[in-house]
Amino acid sequence: NKNGKWATMIGEYASALALKGFHALVPNYFLRTGTAANSIDYQRGGAVEVIKRKDEWQSTLADAVRYARTLPGTDSSRIGLLGFSLGAYLSLRLRAEAKAIVAFFPPWMDGLGPGTTARLPVQIHYGDKDPLTFADNAGPIEQTLRKGGATVTVHCYPGANHGFTGSDPANSSASTKSKARTIEFFEASL
Numbered sequence: 001n002k003n004g005k006w007a008t009m010i011g012e013y014a015s016a017l018a019l020k021g022f023h024a025l026v027p028n029y030f031l032r033t034g035t036a037a038n039s040i041d042y043q044r045g046g047a048v049e050v051i052k053r054k055d056e057w058q059s060t061l062a063d064a065v066r067y068a069r070t071l072p073g074t075d076s077s078r079i080g081l082l083g084f085s086l087g088a089y090l091s092l093r094l095r096a097e098a099k100a101i102v103a104f105f106p107p108w109m110d111g112l113g114p115g116t117t118a119r120l121p122v123q124i125h126y127g128d129k130d131p132l133t134f135a136d137n138a139g140p141i142e143q144t145l146r147k148g149g150a151t152v153t154v155h156c157y158p159g160a161n162h163g164f165t166g167s168d169p170a171n172s173s174a175s176t177k178s179k180a181r182t183i184e185f186f187e188a189s190l
Contacts, residue, residue, distance in 0.1 A: 027064035029057040100189035108137035117148030127160025
């Protein structure tokens with residue numbers, strides 16, 4: 001939502017990337033389906049909603065990528081995707097459109113769908129104390145991407161939770177380190 005923890009985090013990453021010279025777009029794919037922000041609760045059937053709406057949301061992100069390619073000063077061959085949680089899942093499903101992907105704590109529901117991944121650099125971030133147990137998804141996601149030829153780097157942050165929320169040392173460290181790694185990764189990959 002406009003003022004919630006996800007919006008704040010996404011805005012901070014977009015600003016940090018923009019300061020490094022990247023064009024950073026933040027599409028709101030929930031608008032397409034009228035889905036309320038913070039309404040997807042994986043512990044209460046949220047995966048069903050995701051499976052039902054994922055194609056529409058993925059299409060919205062594909063539209064954003066097509067739009068990004070038309071922006072003045074954008075090199076259309078150097079598109080990177082950065083996603084958090086559901087956005088990470090959708091970004092990985094859209095991997096054929098990207099030159100590099102950073103995925104933060106993506107869920108693993110019905111696989112990653114078809115997509116070209118040959119030589120695609122992918123960086124994945126998880127906290128090992130994620131109450132949604134999304135850290136368990138790193139293995140299947142990494143294996144699927146590697147089978148397609150992607151180069152995958154997985155970063156697991158001890159003591160960090162889903163979203164790296166909280167001001168405790170584990171989440172603060174995960175937030176700081178993951179942002180630096182993300183920027184370095186995009187600078188090297190794009």
